[in-house]
Amino acid sequence: MEFLSSRVIIRPRDRERSLSFYRDVLGLAVFREFPGGTVFFLGGGYLELSGQGDVGPGADVALWLQVRDVAATVAELGERGVTPEHGPKLEPWGLREAWITDPDGVRIALVEVPAEHPMRLDSRAP
Numbered sequence: 001m002e003f004l005s006s007r008v009i010i011r012p013r014d015r016e017r018s019l020s021f022y023r024d025v026l027g028l029a030v031f032r033e034f035p036g037g038t039v040f041f042l043g044g045g046y047l048e049l050s051g052q053g054d055v056g057p058g059a060d061v062a063l064w065l066q067v068r069d070v071a072a073t074v075a076e077l078g079e080r081g082v083t084p085e086h087g088p089k090l091e092p093w094g095l096r097e098a099w100i101t102d103p104d105g106v107r108i109a110l111v112e113v114p115a116e117h118p119m120r121l122d123s124r125a126p
Helices: 015-025 070-079
Strands: 007-010 030-034 037-042 045-050 062-066 086-090 096-101 107-112
Touching (some): 007 037, 015 037, 070 086, 070 107, 086 107
Parallel strands (some): 007 045
Antiparallel strands (some): 037 045, 086 096
């Protein structure tokens, strides 16, 4: 089995409100647009807003977005009207995290990987 690409698809309840949030507030770059949908670059993958949702997100799903400086990111988002649910703070697993939500309640983790964290270490043999 071979997977060539990936994307997360969100069915927003209010497409224009969600489009504005991801494009203008988070500042995600548009990869492509098509009738009824927009695909954004999302680090190593894509985020698609398309269709129409009725129910909203479940609490068991979240987006994980790595940023260079979580405190600076939260401050910039604060200037754009976004209040974090919590953080930024250093979590017991060694990542600095803050959590926000999109207009439909999709939970979004903003994560900074500190320089000393194992995710940053070169695991190749010397």
